[in-house]
Amino acid sequence: NAGVTQTPKFRxxxxxxxxxxxxxxxxxHNYMYWYRQDPGMGLKLIYYSVGAGITDKGEVPxxxxxxxxxxxxxxxxxxxxxxxxxxxxxxxSIPPGSYGYTFGSGTRLTVV
Amino acid sequence: xxxxxxxxxxxSVQEGDNSIINCAYSNSASDYFIWYKQESGKGPQxxxxxxxxxxxxxxxxxxxxxxxxxxxxxxxxxxxxPGDSAVYFCAENIPGANSKLTFGKGITLSVRP
Numbered sequence: 486n487a488g489v490t491q492t493p494k495f496r497x498x499x500x501x502x503x504x505x506x507x508x509x510x511x512x513x514h515n516y517m518y519w520y521r522q523d524p525g526m527g528l529k530l531i532y533y534s535v536g537a538g539i540t541d542k543g544e545v546p547x548x549x550x551x552x553x554x555x556x557x558x559x560x561x562x563x564x565x566x567x568x569x570x571x572x573x574x575x576x577x578s579i580p581p582g583s584y585g586y587t588f589g590s591g592t593r594l595t596v597v
Numbered sequence: 598x599x600x601x602x603x604x605x606x607x608x609s610v611q612e613g614d615n616s617i618i619n620c621a622y623s624n625s626a627s628d629y630f631i632w633y634k635q636e637s638g639k640g641p642q643x644x645x646x647x648x649x650x651x652x653x654x655x656x657x658x659x660x661x662x663x664x665x666x667x668x669x670x671x672x673x674x675x676x677x678x679p680g681d682s683a684v685y686f687c688a689e690n691i692p693g694a695n696s697k698l699t700f701g702k703g704i705t706l707s708v709r710p
Contacts, residue, residue, distance in 0.1 A: 489640075516696055525606075527686060527700035528641070535695055543697065575640050584629050584690050584698065588640030 486511050491576050491589035498566040498596045506561040506592050508576030516579045517559040518586065519543070519551065521572040528575065534559055535581075566596045609707045616674040618704055620687035623668060627689040631698065632661060632672045635684045644672070644685075674706075682708045 492507045510517065515536045520528035520543075530543030534553040548570055550562040559578075563570060573593050577586035610616045622630070628649045633641035647654045647661045647670075654661050660673040670687050684705050688698040 518697070520700075525702065527702045529700075530697055533695065533697060541695070577640075579696055581696075584631060584696050585643045585646060586641070586698065588642070590638075590640050 488512065489576055489578055489587050489589035491574075491592050493592060494590065495593045496595070498563070498594065500566060500568065500596060502566050503562070503564050504566070504594075506563075506574055506576075506594070508559045508561065508589060509557050510559075510576075510578040510587070511557065512578065512580070512587065513556060514578035514580050514587075515556065516581060516583075517553070518577045519549075519559070519561045520575045520577065521545065521570075522575060522591075523572050531561065531574075563594075568596050570594065571596045606702075607705045607707065609709060610677050611709050612677060612679060614677055616672075616677045616681065616706060618672040618674075618685050618706065620670040620672075620701055621668060622670060622687070622689050624689065624691055624699075625665070625668065626691055628692050629690040630661070630663060630670050631688045631690075632659075632670075633686045633688060633700075634681075635686065635703070637683075641686060677706075677708050679708050679710065682706055 489510045518533040519531040529545045532551040534540045540551050573591045575591050576589045631646040632644040635641045645656045645661050658675045662671045684703040686703045688700045
């Protein structure tokens, strides 16, 4: 198993540009999450999904969108990038009834 | 404010000594707690967990202690090694929250040779 795979690892965006952060897992986990991590801070939940076709907002969803068309994939979309979205983004997954997240290696995004 | 927090931002220990990393949580309904380790440039990795009906749980070189009376969680690392240098996060789960964890800010553990 590859676990949770995130692409790209690094990206620089200009203000107003859009991009999709990819996340895929091969563990057949139903639950998937997107977190952002700002310097010196903990992880903040952006969006999560409890299964294909089901998504919900987390603590900091503004400026982001997600979709979950398959169990494996949970992409995160930034439509109009802003400097405040400069952060490291982590995707995670777990099977139902569990709490021990498996995290991807992260995407470091800089908006200039 | 955050419901899970850490008392100190950094901790420096001598190689071979024991490390104790502390965490306070504010939600008495939390039923599950996890410690994660994050090495530079990597995603957080699960270290050890504990349910709220337990006071102590031991792993390999690590022990987690839970004091529900004062809402305090600690991670003890025995015989700290250079490879233990990382940022450590505590996280809590509130029942019914779709397994969404609330993370603390993290504490950096630096091991001196």
